[in-house]
Amino acid sequence: MTAPAAQKRVFLAGRGAVTGFGAGTAPFLTALFAGHTAIAARRRTAPFAVPTAVAAEFPAETLAALAPHPDQHHDLAFASALQAAREALAEANLAAADTTLVLASTKGDLTGVLDTGTGLGLPARLAARLAKALGCPPVLGTVSTACASGLVATALATRHLRAGHHTHALVVGVDVLHEFVITGFGALHALSPEPCRPFDQKRRGVTLGEAAGALVLTTEAARSLGGELLGHGGANDACHVTGPDRQGQGLALAVRRALAQAQLEPAAIDCIHVHGTATLANDTTEALGLVSVFGPTPPAFGTKAQTGHTLGAAGVLETIALLAALQRGHVPENQGLETSDVDPHLDLVRSPRNLPRARTGLKVASGFGGVQAALVVGT
Amino acid sequence: MTVHATQPVVVAFGWLDREHLLGSSGCHQRWSELDAPAPGTGRTFRAAFGRADETFRRLDALSRAVVLAAEAAGLATALPAELRAETAVLFETQLGCLDADLRFARSMAAGLPEGPIFPYTLPSTSLGELALRHGLRGPSNCLCVLPGERSVALREAQLLFASGEARLAVVARAEVLTVARPSVEVCCEVAVALLALPEVGLREVAGWQGAAAGLAGWLAGLRGS
Numbered sequence: 001m002t003a004p005a006a007q008k009r010v011f012l013a014g015r016g017a018v019t020g021f022g023a024g025t026a027p028f029l030t031a032l033f034a035g036h037t038a039i040a041a042r043r044r045t046a047p048f049a050v051p052t053a054v055a056a057e058f059p060a061e062t063l064a065a066l067a068p069h070p071d072q073h074h075d076l077a078f079a080s081a082l083q084a085a086r087e088a089l090a091e092a093n094l095a096a097a098d099t100t101l102v103l104a105s106t107k108g109d110l111t112g113v114l115d116t117g118t119g120l121g122l123p124a125r126l127a128a129r130l131a132k133a134l135g136c137p138p139v140l141g142t143v144s145t146a147c148a149s150g151l152v153a154t155a156l157a158t159r160h161l162r163a164g165h166h167t168h169a170l171v172v173g174v175d176v177l178h179e180f181v182i183t184g185f186g187a188l189h190a191l192s193p194e195p196c197r198p199f200d201q202k203r204r205g206v207t208l209g210e211a212a213g214a215l216v217l218t219t220e221a222a223r224s225l226g227g228e229l230l231g232h233g234g235a236n237d238a239c240h241v242t243g244p245d246r247q248g249q250g251l252a253l254a255v256r257r258a259l260a261q262a263q264l265e266p267a268a269i270d271c272i273h274v275h276g277t278a279t280l281a282n283d284t285t286e287a288l289g290l291v292s293v294f295g296p297t298p299p300a301f302g303t304k305a306q307t308g309h310t311l312g313a314a315g316v317l318e319t320i321a322l323l324a325a326l327q328r329g330h331v332p333e334n335q336g337l338e339t340s341d342v343d344p345h346l347d348l349v350r351s352p353r354n355l356p357r358a359r360t361g362l363k364v365a366s367g368f369g370g371v372q373a374a375l376v377v378g379t
Numbered sequence: 380m381t382v383h384a385t386q387p388v389v390v391a392f393g394w395l396d397r398e399h400l401l402g403s404s405g406c407h408q409r410w411s412e413l414d415a416p417a418p419g420t421g422r423t424f425r426a427a428f429g430r431a432d433e434t435f436r437r438l439d440a441l442s443r444a445v446v447l448a449a450e451a452a453g454l455a456t457a458l459p460a461e462l463r464a465e466t467a468v469l470f471e472t473q474l475g476c477l478d479a480d481l482r483f484a485r486s487m488a489a490g491l492p493e494g495p496i497f498p499y500t501l502p503s504t505s506l507g508e509l510a511l512r513h514g515l516r517g518p519s520n521c522l523c524v525l526p527g528e529r530s531v532a533l534r535e536a537q538l539l540f541a542s543g544e545a546r547l548a549v550v551a552r553a554e555v556l557t558v559a560r561p562s563v564e565v566c567c568e569v570a571v572a573l574l575a576l577p578e579v580g581l582r583e584v585a586g587w588q589g590a591a592a593g594l595a596g597w598l599a600g601l602r603g604s
Binding site for chain 2: 110113114123124125128139145148155156159160162183186188189234238242250253257261369371372
């Protein structure tokens with residue numbers, strides 16, 4: 001083995017979002033920190049026969065801008081991803097030609113599965129279209145690791161940047177509400193009939209949302225928005241493909257690996273953005289896994305009761321939210337949480353809390369297939 | 380943070396196509412001998428390996444093929460138990476879980492959405508079936524590729540090695556479609572390899588270069604050729 005060489009630092013340089021709060025990172029963050037929720041009665045997806053009345057859909061004006069005619073709704077994944085990517089590139093003041101694209105999506109473009117079209121639920125096809133439309137070089141990677149896709153994609157991009165393969169990377173996470181996906185969650189009895197309530201003893205499952213999120217990562221410190229990716233870690237539960245490890249050991253392993261890469265002790269983490277899907281199993285085991293690493297944890301918050309579970313976009317959007325919490329020195333409350341029934345050592349924020357000295361945060365995610373991911377972000 | 384120069388060795392391999400199921404465990408069977416078309420039926424695991432896999436019967440076609448190829452590789456003996464928690468799992472696929480997608484879509488069209496198949500409409504679920512059978516708890520990733528893109532998962536494995544995030548990885552490429560679609564033909568081709576850094580001390584297995592042209596072509600990506 002040759003002598004180790006120093007790796008590059010990776011900074012956050014641009015953000016983009018299209019969510020249930022509309023197009024743009026600003027409305028997304030404003031709504032999150034104001035305690036609003038995008039979960040409402042289903043409108044565009046109302047014709048789908050599924051056991052829930054609610055979802056976090058794109059608002060009407062955003063839908064109209066992305067897809068002016070209803071026959072364009074099949075292309076919402078592409079349109080929203082493009083919008084978020086362009087916003088992030090503009091904030092980073094970078095041309096797409098100078099970045100490499102990594103896409104995160106569970107299903108990409110589902111045209112051709114239930115109807116006609118060529119998407120076929122193959123995210124690589126969506127990534128290639130997106131790269132072409134933006135003017136990016138060939139796609140670096142397309143990640144589909146279920147609900148952990150966004151964090152796994154961010155880790156992939158970070159790895160390449162640290163190794164010096166590229167200077168800038170554009171990470172885009174996207175999934176939109178499609179009859180196929182909502183029906184699938186319904187068939188698994190995983191949908192909450194009412195707005196989801198992560199970690200609450202009355203939680204009844206997931207509320208789905210749709211979104212695109214984008215991050216520009218760079219090794220040029222001068223382009224930093226004030227955020228740095230300090231470490232990432234991955235693991236697999238290796239015990240069940242849809243249910244989590246009952247003790248949260250896989251999640252804990254991912255967190256420990258991320259902390260080790262960041263060369264930080266658990267005590268250095270000032271706040272956690274949890275996965276918090278509001279399924280019975282996820283929330284309980286996530287709490288156990290985090291407590292096994294931290295003991296009593298730093299303040300923990302989740303945002304799926306506000307954005308819905310946006311699947312492949314979640315990791316990217318929630319990293320943006322974590323960075324904002326660190327920069328504002330303020331974490332929003334966990335919406336819908338009245339009585340926690342998970343390990344009480346998980347410090348779930350019940351009302352907006354100021355953390356003026358917060359500098360370092362942790363983001364975690366889990367996905368079908370036992371995939372676990374963790375990211376340490378610093379300011 | 381440091382980066383390590385690395386060149387892994389192939390410790391075990393498995394291969395499944397429409398003719399054969401073979402691998403470094405010594406398994407080498409034709410589908411005609413297994414009395415089933417590739418990638419087999421719910422009984423194929425027992426027929427091929429002489430013992431039961433309790434949940435094999437409920438797997439989708441993609442997961443079934445991946446599990447069979449991994450078994451043909453002999454992961455159970457080639458990978459010491461104490462190294463499994465640090466073994467990464469990387470999956471590369473062009474067609475992903477299109478086969479399960481179409482099956483779930485048919486169940487929707489019939490008015491009875493088939494809940495048990497829905498998790499298999501995510502390619503990471505097949506990765507998970509591999510991970511849970513062999514206790515692989517390292518970093519996991521499922522990479523979707525375009526036609527003609529090959530060895531992307533091998534590239535990512537080498538980057539995991541170089542960054543010090545893993546010393547071993549089970550890497551798979553899998554394309555399975557049992558019902559043709561316009562512009563997409565029926566196919567069945569799966570490669571699985573256990574890679575390890577020399578420092579781990581596992582020996583390189585002989586024979587992967589001549590085992591199957593598709594396997595050799597894919598693993599040639601390790602050398603950048």
